[in-house]
Amino acid sequence: MTSIGLAVIGAGYWGPNLVRNAMATPELRLEWLCDLDEDRARAVLGRYTTVRPTSSVEQVLKDPDVRAVAIATPARTHFDLVRAALEAGKHVLVEKPLTPTYEEGAKLVALAEERGRVLMLDHTFCYTPVVRRIRDLVASGELGEVQFVDSVRINLGLVQPDVDVLWDLAPHDLSILDFVLPEGVAPVAVAAHTSDPIGAGRPCLAYLTLWLSSGAIAHVHVNWLSPTKIRTTVIGGSRRTIVWDDVNPAQRLSVYDRGVDLAAAGEDERRAALISYRTGDVVVPALPEREALRGVMAEFAASITEGRAPLTDGRSGLRVLALLEAAGRSIQNDGRRIDLGGTIR
Numbered sequence: 001m002t003s004i005g006l007a008v009i010g011a012g013y014w015g016p017n018l019v020r021n022a023m024a025t026p027e028l029r030l031e032w033l034c035d036l037d038e039d040r041a042r043a044v045l046g047r048y049t050t051v052r053p054t055s056s057v058e059q060v061l062k063d064p065d066v067r068a069v070a071i072a073t074p075a076r077t078h079f080d081l082v083r084a085a086l087e088a089g090k091h092v093l094v095e096k097p098l099t100p101t102y103e104e105g106a107k108l109v110a111l112a113e114e115r116g117r118v119l120m121l122d123h124t125f126c127y128t129p130v131v132r133r134i135r136d137l138v139a140s141g142e143l144g145e146v147q148f149v150d151s152v153r154i155n156l157g158l159v160q161p162d163v164d165v166l167w168d169l170a171p172h173d174l175s176i177l178d179f180v181l182p183e184g185v186a187p188v189a190v191a192a193h194t195s196d197p198i199g200a201g202r203p204c205l206a207y208l209t210l211w212l213s214s215g216a217i218a219h220v221h222v223n224w225l226s227p228t229k230i231r232t233t234v235i236g237g238s239r240r241t242i243v244w245d246d247v248n249p250a251q252r253l254s255v256y257d258r259g260v261d262l263a264a265a266g267e268d269e270r271r272a273a274l275i276s277y278r279t280g281d282v283v284v285p286a287l288p289e290r291e292a293l294r295g296v297m298a299e300f301a302a303s304i305t306e307g308r309a310p311l312t313d314g315r316s317g318l319r320v321l322a323l324l325e326a327a328g329r330s331i332q333n334d335g336r337r338i339d340l341g342g343t344i345r
Contacts, residue, residue, distance in 0.1 A: 004068055005067050006028045006030050006068050008022065008032070011034075012072065015044065017293055019033055027302070028300075035055060061084060067091060069085045069092055071085070072122075078104075087111070093120045093296070094119070096123060101321070102325050105314070105317060106318060118300070118303050118310060120314070123172075123175035123316065126312050127295030138235065143240045144237040144238030146214065146236070151218070153221070164206070166327055166328075170222050175320050177220075187218070187340060189338060190338050191208075192331050193207045205224065205225055231246035242255055249289070299311055
């Protein structure tokens with residue numbers, strides 16, 4: 001099988017990770033690393049490489065040996081870069097968020113479909129072994145009906161100069177939620193509350209509530225100001241509950257056979273007497289430790305070769321943007337619930 005010629009655009013924080021994993025993916029053949037600072041691109045590649053550094057996006061897009069590009073640049077540049085790549089006939093992998101606005105993202109998704117090209121989001125967490133296992137557990141019905149989701153992503157993080165904490169951190173949790181929810185279940189309304197206690201000029205902590213079409217509620221807490229790093233997600237089901245602790249590699253995922261049961265009530269029975277608590281085993285599944293970005297690259301190559309949509313396609317990026325924009329409207333209206341006008345899938 002002929003490998004797919006690839007160019008990486010952006011040699012900053014994330015670009016070197018894309019370069020390293022592209023080089024380790026047999027289905028891909030890295031041709032170019034493009035950055036406005038060509039010396040930085042050259043430094044990333046090192047002395048012993050056949051990959052060419054350049055500062056010219058036009059040079060990359062004109063190369064017939066390049067069938068695909070991976071973009072790791074600031075979100076404000078995504079629309080122009082992705083559009084240029086699609087118009088040049090290239091398949092595109094782009095880091096989150098797809099674009100700064102839903103309107104721009106929708107134009108790119110439509111263009112990719114019109115040109116018959118793959119547009120894939122680098123929702124990296126969706127390619128971790130733990131999130132893949134969570135998705136399988138939810139889809140198999142082992143948890144029963146999803147009753148609630150609670151996600152916390154907090155640490156003493158870098159206050160970003162161009163985005164607030166919701167746009168910086170929440171796309172991780174929203175893309176994971178989009179990936180693992182069972183078929184037919186999707187957010188129908190959003191409310192968000194934020195605070196800027198240090199006077200940074202943008203929200204530094206946020207609480208996001210999502211109402212799901214099944215009647216369940218999902219809650220996301222993101223925070224740049226916590227002295228302690230916490231990365232936990234709890235998915236409660238009618239049969240079992242999942243706890244994912246991403247900072248505990250020894251027990252990253254736990255499945256609890258514990259919960260609350262409610263028996264059918266008779267006319268004369270008090271409801272309180274019908275609630276019982278179930279305490280069962282805790283199972284800690286064995287999970288392989290492998291770099292998620294390797295899975296991203298493999299999925300990008302496979303979707304191109306097989307002519308199919310990737311697991312995290314452009315529309316998954318649009319769904320995340322729809323939630324972020326709705327959260328923004330809620331913040332502007334003092335945390336009011338914003339209906340999404342039906343489910344977004």
